[in-house]
Amino acid sequence: MMRIITLLTIALALPAVAQETLIEGNIQSKCIIHTDTQGVYGNPTPDKLSTTSTDGGVQPVVRYDVAVADYYIARITTPTSFSTSPTLTDVVNWTGSSSVGEVSDAGMSAYETSKVVYEATTEFDLTIAGSTWFKVSSVAEYGYGKAFPGGTYRAVVQAECIAK
16 A cells, blocks of 8 residues: 555656647748839939939839739838938928839729828728739928939838738
8 A cells, every 4th residue: 555655646746748839830922022113313403302204213113913812902101211311401301102003904903093192101902913013203302492412312112012
């Protein structure tokens, strides 16, 4: 009887054993963003930088390739500051817009009429699988009657693909 009690005491004193098993997955987005055309600022007047062709600029073009319809939103934010510039001592006033350029499916032209715009951001509901090219315009105007100082100016368009 003494031996049974000793074995029970030893068995009760052993710690419980647990094991965690990892589950992992690597998700590949079904929405891919490409820059098809880099933007260039033209300088039509000393106080203005613009990507429009009439001002000597080049509009950036961002392409969204969507493999599965109605799962993503294209969010494009136009610049509100320079990422690189000479020292500026006055205010820069920014305007910009994003619009549908080309489409791989005629139904995508409806993206333009149903877009949502707030502040410097435009959202397009990507309801059709395929490719959409978005044109982006950006205009920066400096102070009141002040010329932009000479130098290199860079600004960034933020293009995101948001899962619904």
